[in-house]
Amino acid sequence: MSTLCLLLGDHLSLNMSSLSSINKQTDTVLLCEVKAEATYVKHHKAKIAFLFSAMRHFAISLQDNGYKVEYVHYNDENNQGSLFAQVQYMVKQLGIEKVVLAKPGEYRLFQDVETWTAKLNIPVVVRDDNRFMASEQDFTDWAEGKKQYRMEFFYREVRRRFNILMDDKQPVGGKWNFDADNREKLPKNLSPPEPTTFPPDAMTKDVIALVKEEFGDHFGDINDFHYAVTREQALEVLKVFIADRLPKFGTYQDAMVQDQAWMYHSHVSFYINAGMLHPEEAILAAQEAYYSGHAPINSVEGFIRQILGWREYMRGFYWYFMPGLKTDNYLQAVNALPEFYWDGKTDMNCLSQCVKQTKEHAYAHHIQRLMVLGNFALLAGLDPEQVNEWYLIVYADAYEWVELPNVSGMILYSDGGHLASKPYAASGSYINKMSNYCSHCHYSVKEKTGPQACPFNYLYWGFINKHKDKFEKNPRMAMIYRTMAKMDQTKLGHMLDDADKFIIKLEQNEKV
Numbered sequence: 134m135s136t137l138c139l140l141l142g143d144h145l146s147l148n149m150s151s152l153s154s155i156n157k158q159t160d161t162v163l164l165c166e167v168k169a170e171a172t173y174v175k176h177h178k179a180k181i182a183f184l185f186s187a188m189r190h191f192a193i194s195l196q197d198n199g200y201k202v203e204y205v206h207y208n209d210e211n212n213q214g215s216l217f218a219q220v221q222y223m224v225k226q227l228g229i230e231k232v233v234l235a236k237p238g239e240y241r242l243f244q245d246v247e248t249w250t251a252k253l254n255i256p257v258v259v260r261d262d263n264r265f266m267a268s269e270q271d272f273t274d275w276a277e278g279k280k281q282y283r284m285e286f287f288y289r290e291v292r293r294r295f296n297i298l299m300d301d302k303q304p305v306g307g308k309w310n311f312d313a314d315n316r317e318k319l320p321k322n323l324s325p326p327e328p329t330t331f332p333p334d335a336m337t338k339d340v341i342a343l344v345k346e347e348f349g350d351h352f353g354d355i356n357d358f359h360y361a362v363t364r365e366q367a368l369e370v371l372k373v374f375i376a377d378r379l380p381k382f383g384t385y386q387d388a389m390v391q392d393q394a395w396m397y398h399s400h401v402s403f404y405i406n407a408g409m410l411h412p413e414e415a416i417l418a419a420q421e422a423y424y425s426g427h428a429p430i431n432s433v434e435g436f437i438r439q440i441l442g443w444r445e446y447m448r449g450f451y452w453y454f455m456p457g458l459k460t461d462n463y464l465q466a467v468n469a470l471p472e473f474y475w476d477g478k479t480d481m482n483c484l485s486q487c488v489k490q491t492k493e494h495a496y497a498h499h500i501q502r503l504m505v506l507g508n509f510a511l512l513a514g515l516d517p518e519q520v521n522e523w524y525l526i527v528y529a530d531a532y533e534w535v536e537l538p539n540v541s542g543m544i545l546y547s548d549g550g551h552l553a554s555k556p557y558a559a560s561g562s563y564i565n566k567m568s569n570y571c572s573h574c575h576y577s578v579k580e581k582t583g584p585q586a587c588p589f590n591y592l593y594w595g596f597i598n599k600h601k602d603k604f605e606k607n608p609r610m611a612m613i614y615r616t617m618a619k620m621d622q623t624k625l626g627h628m629l630d631d632a633d634k635f636i637i638k639l640e641q642n643e644k645v
C-alpha cells in the first residue's frame with residue numbers, strides 16, 4: 134500500500150510525526166507551493182520568500198535522507214493551486230492508497246483536511262503536530278474546569294514536567310519568574326550585536342524573483358532578504374544568539390531604540406514555527422548557558438519562559454478556544470485599521486518606527502508588537518478582525534495558532550479576559566520609559582491634552598473611561614479607577630474630548 138505524506142510549508146523537520154510513519158522505499162513525500170496558501174491573506178513578501186526557499190532547501194535534505202520527494206513549484210504546469218487539489222492530483226497520478234500529514238496549525242486548514250477522506254475515498258490520517266513539547270491534550274487537561282487560564286501556572290507545570298531549570302521540586306534561583314529584573318531601557322553606550330544574516334544563494338534568488346513577479350502587490354520589502362533557509366543556518370542563528378545576545382536578553386527584553394530592529398532578541402521564531410528548529414533545542418541550549426555560567430538566570434529563565442511558557446500556552450489556548458476566539462469582540466471594537474499600519478506615515482514616531490521595521494524585515498520584537506502597535510489598536514478600538522489580518526500578514530513567523538491568541542487575547546482583550554487578567558493598556562509614559570522614541574517625536578509625551586499632546590495619553594483615559602462598566606470591578610484595575618475619580622475633572626474632560634476628536638480624525642482618514 135503506497136502512502137503520500139503531505140508536508141506543509143511550516144512542517145520542515147525530518148522528525149515530523151507524519152514522516153516517521155512512512156516507508157522510504159514505497160512511499161512519497163509531497164511539498165507544494167500553492168496559490169491558495171500564499172494568498173489566503175496577502176502575506177508579507179519576505180514571509181513567502183522565506184517559506185518557499187526553506188521548502189525547496191528542505192526537499193533536498195529529504196532526498197539526501199533517502200525519501201522519494203514530489204516537489205511542486207509555484208509555476209509548474211501540474212500545480213493545482215491548492216493543497217487539496219494537489220493531493221487529489223498526486224493520489225491519482227501515483228495510485229496512492231493513503232494520505233498522512235501532521236495536524237495543520239490553522240483551524241481553517243484543519244477543517245478542510247477533515248473533509249478529505251470522504252472526498253478522496255481513501256484514509257487521510259492526521260497525526261499529532263510534534264513541533265511542540267506539550268500536546269494539545271496537555272493544555273486541555275490543565276484548562277478543564279478552570280475559570281482563569283493564566284500562562285504563569287501552565288508554565289510552572291510544564292517546567293516541572295520537562296524538568297527545565299528545576300532544582301529537585303523547586304525552581305532554580307528560588308523563583309519561577311525573574312521578570313522584575315527584565316525592564317531596563319538600553320543605555321546609550323550599549324550596541325546590540327548585528328543580526329546573523331545569510332546572503333541569498335541561487336535557489337533563494339530564484340524565489341525572490343518569483344515573489345517579485347507573482348506577489349508584487351503584497352505588503353513588505355524583499356530587497357534585503359537575509360533569513361536562514363536551511364536547518365544548518367537556523368542552528369547558526371540559535372548558536373550566535375546563545376553566545377552573543379542571551380546574556381543581555383533578559384535585562385533589555387522590553388527595550389526599544391530608534392532605528393534598531395533586532396536588539397538582544399533571538400530571531401528564532403521564524404525557524405521554530407516552520408519546524409526548522411525544535412523548541413526543546415532552544416530551551417536546552419539556553420539552560421546549558423545558565424549552568425555553564427555563561428548567562429544569568431534572569432535572561433535564561435526569561436527566554437525559556439517565552440518558548441516553554443508563552444509559545445506552548447498560545448498553541449494550547451488557540452485550539453481550546455477555537456472557533457469562538459476568531460469572532461470574539463468583548464469590547465465591541467469596530468474602528469477601521471488606519472492606513473499608517475501599512476505605510477508608517479504618521480507623526481507618532483513610535484508607531485512609524487515599528488511599522489517601518491515590520492515592512493522592512495517582516496519582524497518586530499515582542500514589546501513593539503504588544504505595547505506600541507497592539508496598545509494603539511486596543512486604545513483606538515480597532516476592529517479585531519482587521520487587526521488580526523494585519524498581524525497574520527506582516528510577520529514572517531505568523532500562523533493563526535500563535536497570531537490569533539496574541540492579538541485577540543493579549544493585545545485586544547477581545548476574548549473577555551481568558552488570556553489576560555487585565556488589558557495591556559498604557560499611556561505614552563510606558564513607551565517613553567522603555568524607548569528613546571519620544572525624543573524623536575512630533576508629539577510631546579509630557580503633555581496630556583492639546584495639539585502637541587501624545588495621543589497615547591488621552592486615548593488611554595478615553596479607553597479607561599469608555600470601558601468603566603467592564604473593568605471597574607477588576608481588582609487589578611481598581612487603582613486606575615480611583616486615580617481617575619480623584620483627577621481634576623475639567624482636565625479629564627479635555628482628555629476625553631481629545632480622545633473623541635482623535636478617533637474622528639482616524640475615521641476620516643486624516644493624518645495623525
Ligand code: FAD
Pocket residue numbers: 397398399400401402403405406436439440443444445447497498499500502503507524528530531532535536539540543544
Ligand atoms: P524572542 O523575544 O527572542 O523570544 C524567544 C521565542 O519565544 C520566540 O522566538 C518565540 O518562539 C517565543 N515567544 C515569545 N513570545 C511569545 C508569545 N507571546 N507567543 C508565542 N511565542 C512567543 N510570535 C510568533 O511566533 N508568531 C506570531 O504571529 C506572533 N504574533 C504576535 C502578535 C502580537 C500582537 C504579539 C504581542 C506577539 C506576537 N508574537 C508572535 C510573539 C512574539 O512577539 C514573537 O514570538 C517574537 O517577537 C519573535 O521574535 P524572537 O524570535 O526574536 O523572540
Ligand code: DLZ
Pocket residue numbers: 140141142143165166167168170171172176180181184216237238239242532533
Ligand atoms: C504560509 C504558507 C505559504 C505562504 N505558502 C505555503 C505553500 O505554498 N504550501 C504549503 O504547504 N504551505 C504554505 N504555507 C504554510 C501554510 O499556510 C500553513 O501550513 C498553514 O497555515 C497551517 O499553519
Ligand code: SF4
Pocket residue numbers: 480481482483484560561562564565570571572574575576577578587588589
Ligand atoms: Fe509615541 Fe507618544 Fe512617544 Fe510620540 S510621544 S513616540 S506618539 S509615545
